[in-house]
Amino acid sequence: MTNAPVEGLDQIVNKLKNKPASEWRPYFSFSTDHKVIGIQYLVTSFVFFLIGGLLAMVIRAELITPDADVISRAFYNSIFTMHGTVMIFLWIFPSLVGLANYLVPLMIGARDMAFPRLNALAFWLVPVAGTILLSSYLLPSGTAQAGWWSYPPVSIQNPSGDLINGQFLWILAVAILGVSSIMGAVNFVATIFKMRAPGMTFFRMPVFVWTVLSAQILQLTALPALTGGAIMLLFDLSLGTSFFNPETGGNPVLYQHFFWFYSHPAVYVMVLPVLGVFSEILPVYSRKPLFGYRIVAVSSLLISIVSVSVWVHHMYASGTPGWMRMLFMFTTMLVAVPTGVKIFAWTATLWGGKIRLQTPMLFALGAIIMFLFAGITGVMLASVPIDIHVNNTYFVVGHFHYIVYGTITMGMFAAIYHWFPKMTGKMYYEGLGQLHFWLAFIGTNLNFLPMHPLGLQGMLRRVSSYAPEYAFWNVLASLGGFLLGMSTLPFILNIVSSWIQGEKAPANPWRAIGLEWLVSSPPPVENFEEIPIVISVPYGYGKSDPLVSNEAALKAE
Template identity: 80%
Template sequence: MTNVPVEGIAIPDIAHPEPQNNWRKYFSFSTDHKVIGIQYLVTSFVFFLIGGLLSMVIRAELITPQADLIDRTLYNSMFTMHGTIMIFLWIFPSLVGLANYLVPLMIGARDMAFPRLNAAAFWMVPIFGILLMTSYFLPAGTAQAGWWSYPPVSTQNPTDSIITGEFVWILAVAISGVSSIMGAVNFVTTIVRMRAPGMTFFRMPAYVWTVFSAQIIQLAALPALTAGAIMLLFDAAAGTAFFNPDKGGNPVLFQHFFWFYSHPAVYVMVLPIFGVFSEIFPVYSRKPLFGYKVVAVSSLLITTVSVLVWVHHMYASNTPGWMRMLFMATTMLVAVPTGIKVFAWVATIWKGKLRLDTPMLFCLGALIMFVFAGITGVMLASVPIDIHVNNTYFVVGHFHYIVYGTITMGMFAAIYHWFPKMTGRMYYEGLGKLHFALAFIGVNLNFFPMHPLGLQGMLRRVSSYEPEYAFWNVVASIGAFLLGMSTIPFILNMVGAWVQGKPAPDNPWRAIGLEWLVSSPPPVENFEELPIVVSGPYGYGKSDPLVENAAALKEG
């Protein structure tokens, strides 16, 4: 048996066994990280469709100033469920699914460190989702306090039943928190302990760095939210008084629990997408990632600073002046390591041999919208501006430029890029570009109008408003419907390509990385023998003949 050096990696020159393609494995308690990754992705996308339909009903209500489509109680329920589903059942699970699939392959491991724990963490997600959905059928109704569920609103019980919508919501979020903590332990252990020989930290792909940084945040901050949710559950069901001001509790304490995790959670969501950018831009620019080590370390800097910014969500909650100033400074400080990444991506693209395939288009679009969201984010970090636009649509617009314009668009880029590796099939480029065009236009039509609306004073979480806000709301609703339509070509593309798409080669993009050196889809245990890594992860455009020969070998 001989070793063939390929872009700094020595792997045995042997044939891999054929992958198992039985569809039943996706409905089983599989411990294969690749199966679990696809289970996460497909399950979360189903909930994405449900949350998207709720948002379209909300925007249909807001297309006119009067509340004339649905009952206000139902509107509040849909509003709460939309936010909860999109955050806890789409973004988090889809990111975990992508990381589940890629991280072991990228670091040269056969699987995750704790495969059974991995499977158990996934199966808690549909349980959590079904639990949320059943609250619509409870006599007491579903949750109506918003996806943050502030007390005392979330602990009020207008019925004699203990099992209210708020109770079910809090219980479901607590289950979600346990699942995420289990996943975080698994990821951190896998990355620290299961890297292939020679895979030092500074030979890991940038994507692995971002997943590692995001999961450290989960371990550090998520227990606070989980504990707060359990305390809220006791207040709602057992009559305790942790957050009940009538009994000596402090409702603002829950806000601290909630935002201590929920602002770092934004970085838990966006950091892996930063990693996607760092993987895709070099491939489609044919250039190495600019400043790789600095980009890698900046992820850890974001992790460190992210747990020191939560109070900027509470400027209007009777926060002392000195604390406002302190957290305004720490919030603005996050822009430094984030700006380093943006600079590195732009430098990577600059004068590159750009190939505007669907993944690259989604990454470019997401980067543009992230820069805009970053500008409005710095504005919101400022105490005077934040106080002025507090609880208005300006905040909603900023947040959705992050969660849809950056994170969801970046997730679509990742799905298109690694789809051939996951399925062994090529997607349809024409449908992919149609999806991008509709989504990019829809995102901006939907969420940009929220900024002038917020500056003019329109409050969020309302189903009716003054007629002076009608124009921008009509534009936003048209954008929402267009955004909903953009999902149709994506579904047609994914289903059609997976069923009868053109067979994909092992490395259709001539990319560099361990995941591209195995078959498409990969064998059950990834590698017949563990690879030996002898150099860094990015060698695009180098003149070294060995690299050129390696690229040719992988292409063939």
């Protein structure tokens, strides 16, 4: 017999709560832990990223020669429809929601999201919708072929006569994903407004939290328009109504307004959190405070406000009146002002800093360079005369992919590498990370830069064959596409091998300042033993009065 005291039930429960969540089993369960859900989102969306990437490589294989000699035209239409849909709705949106799920409660000093069960339900709708979408390949009538935008009258044609057809499943999957997004948006807004730690005022929140808040408010504002348009489209397709059918008095241009009222702001829903990632990474790897923190934070809200008044620039060639073209040309160009503020702040942050070119920093800098190029071509497309000339050409495809891959996907890789030690408790392999960056950076530019001269020369998009004079640039683009596909291999090898047998990560391997770096790697189930008290602004690198709760990180300086 010993005289050691027996642990009480409360002590055992507290120990379990503060044990890092490192086992694999929760990731296959209906967990309500925001960190588990965040990784579930990231892993699931990356699987869809691989599927969408394989579809893209089939497209580039077809376009490496002028003739349609790899797949049929109908199958080509289905491939590019599914590629766009998978990449946008099943890769970009879920991956960003996953990153925000993991980080936002930690960054604001909360134990979890405001509605944990709603959070879990929102995630599990994603694999359900993805399965529904991809199951259309099993139908005799095949998949949807109307593009990821699904314009009528093409999207309401049903030659097979089947009630359940590829277009029906496309609309159903997108509707389910829309419900998931609305659930997530409500959760994020409620969490950020109501779950912040004591002292965490709005102007003490990290910029990443500001960008997530701005993006999710935008979701709640604009997504109902697309949801309504999709329901009307489904009625036209399956019930014979005439909302968008021109043969029976419908107006197909009305659908374009519904679609783009959401789908252009959706670009900012996608890109804003990535701009927040840049604002988190650059101060860490340049050892300087973020320049102009307050204006950078507010600029995210300004982008959201202006972005709901720019959608008609997608419709300059759709019979839009001249006065409306001029109005939306002005509002579209106006978005460049708050966006330019961010570029200026990042440049000033880097200026004179002690820059460390580790993998997260390389991806962030590469993505910012390509974002700047995409912004220049975006201002060009805002101009009515230029847009009228290139609106249905590969110039638009090149511009769009510099945003969705060059900026957003590269930014996501920067975020994954930066917070990987925090999420897994393991360090990634730096050599493989840098190899991944250079392959991806070269592949991205080689793939998408040639699309701009192709578009200026008049090559139409959405085609599987083209005139021989466009062959040179298409060969370069296809080679870049294959290189871009190969660049994913060192990433997979790096993440899987380091997660299994990598070096153990300390709580704060980058000597960063932020609440998420105060807890263990990976964090405990409920994040903080005690909710921290925040007394100062973030990004206090080199300052004498940073967050008191970050003293350990500063002593390492």
